[in-house]
Amino acid sequence: MTILVTGGAGFIGSNFVLDWLALSNETVVNVDKLTYAGNLQNLASLQGNAHHVFVQGDIGDGALLARLLAQHQPRAVLNFAAESHVDRSISGPGEFIQTNIVGTFGLLEAVRAYWGGLDAEPKKAFRFLHVSTDEVYGSLGQADPAFSETKRYEPNSPYSASKAASDHLVRAYHHTYGLPVLTTNCSNNYGPFHFPEKLIPLIIVNAQAGKPLPVYGDGQQIRDWLYVKDHCSAIRRVLEVGALGETYNVGGWNEKPNLDIVHTVCALLDELKPRADGKPYKAQITYVTDRPGHDRRYAIDASKIEKELGWKPAETFETGIRKTVLWYLDNPQWVANVQSGGYRDWVSQQYGDQA
Ligand code: NAD
Ligand code: TYD
Numbered sequence: 001m002t003i004l005v006t007g008g009a010g011f012i013g014s015n016f017v018l019d020w021l022a023l024s025n026e027t028v029v030n031v032d033k034l035t036y037a038g039n040l041q042n043l044a045s046l047q048g049n050a051h052h053v054f055v056q057g058d059i060g061d062g063a064l065l066a067r068l069l070a071q072h073q074p075r076a077v078l079n080f081a082a083e084s085h086v087d088r089s090i091s092g093p094g095e096f097i098q099t100n101i102v103g104t105f106g107l108l109e110a111v112r113a114y115w116g117g118l119d120a121e122p123k124k125a126f127r128f129l130h131v132s133t134d135e136v137y138g139s140l141g142q143a144d145p146a147f148s149e150t151k152r153y154e155p156n157s158p159y160s161a162s163k164a165a166s167d168h169l170v171r172a173y174h175h176t177y178g179l180p181v182l183t184t185n186c187s188n189n190y191g192p193f194h195f196p197e198k199l200i201p202l203i204i205v206n207a208q209a210g211k212p213l214p215v216y217g218d219g220q221q222i223r224d225w226l227y228v229k230d231h232c233s234a235i236r237r238v239l240e241v242g243a244l245g246e247t248y249n250v251g252g253w254n255e256k257p258n259l260d261i262v263h264t265v266c267a268l269l270d271e272l273k274p275r276a277d278g279k280p281y282k283a284q285i286t287y288v289t290d291r292p293g294h295d296r297r298y299a300i301d302a303s304k305i306e307k308e309l310g311w312k313p314a315e316t317f318e319t320g321i322r323k324t325v326l327w328y329l330d331n332p333q334w335v336a337n338v339q340s341g342g343y344r345d346w347v348s349q350q351y352g353d354q355a
Contacts, residue, residue: 001026001027002072003028003029004028004074004078005017005030006032006078006079006080006107007079007080008054008080009032009040010042011193011195012228012231012232013032015193016235017043017046017052019236021051023236027052028051029068029074030054031055031057031065032081034344035095037083041334053072058106060098062106062110075126076239079104079129081107082099082163083099085195087291088197089157089158089159089162090291096162097158100162100163104130104169112173115180127181127242128181129183129242130183132183132247133163133185134147134187134188134224134249134300135156135157135295136163136167137152138156139295140296140297140298144297144299146224146251146300147299148301148303149247149248153168157293157295160295180244180245181244182245184234184238185248185250186226186249187251190320191323192228193228200261203265203266207284208273213266213281213284215285216294220257222255222257222258222298223256223298226251227320229315234250234313235250237311238311241309243308249301250302252316255299264321266285267282268322
């Protein structure tokens, strides 16, 4: 048996592929364009593992996807590939439209053709799982209930609007063509291999480099944080037992204001790797201009996946954030390669012309 994963060299995708192959021998075909966010060093431990087939490619490349689907006959396709950083979507939305909307459309077309040609049994068993975000639901007021699956979509950034559009396409392919789809809408993830443009890894990396810790606006925006491996376990659960056409919100009931997150990371670093001058890392906090259109609060109501699929996160925020900070402290070479851009040479160094 085989699954095909897109975006498996990114933050969540690489964690998913690593966990999948640690838990099973089912082959993963991993299609990733290797944008700035794709890093094959995340998957270095899979070198020589015949159950990991990496292919550099674009989800919008219909001919490539058709060939890979025909060749590998996957029982499922999981779509992680996306442009994912809100700030980049504000300074340059084009790539977000291209990959998240047009790319997802191309992928859906290729999958629809493949699925349509399957024999009855594999056709019935096939799944297309689309990995999405809570940001499609928009911003909550302080007193609003957490996002449930029935919350109206109100995306506010080019990123969340492009993800919302992709969710709608996935929904439409189920409704119109009967494609057996599943969608997950997860809250903010954190953990190993998180690119240090996002809040938590940026704070860990900048703190140690003696750089400012940029906090947007008043730092009181709220996000709902989930350890990445818990997101991966939720995706596995939805893939195996999720009801066709359904969406599942994924979260860990961990709402925190950004400033609390920054303080927590600083306190862990004070404990684990104190500054040479004995001062606390929080002294490096710098308030900077707020993000335009910055969503104030996200919160996930995860009751559906908990009750219907029996999923629960394994980590609390306290255990997950400690693991995360320790991972960054233990992997300075990964950080250095990301910062120098050296990770981008990894493909040619390690894979020659095989990838
Ligand atoms: P990421 O930016 O770290 O990784 C994205 C990966 O997709 C990269 O490896 C990149 O090379 C690849 N990619 C980009 N465009 C591509 C294309 N056209 N074709 C093939 N590959 C392409 O993102 P992430 O944080 O790992 O997020 C993965 C998915 O999970 C995204 O769909 C994102 O919307 C969703 N999500 C992320 C979070 C979060 O907190 N990071 C939360 C909920 C949902
Ligand atoms: P981010 O990690 O970019 O995720 P998202 O925007 O998808 O939620 O940002 C998390 C929160 O942290 C968000 O409210 C913006 C804020 N933030 C900062 O305050 N400073 C920063 O340097 C960054 C990158 C984000």
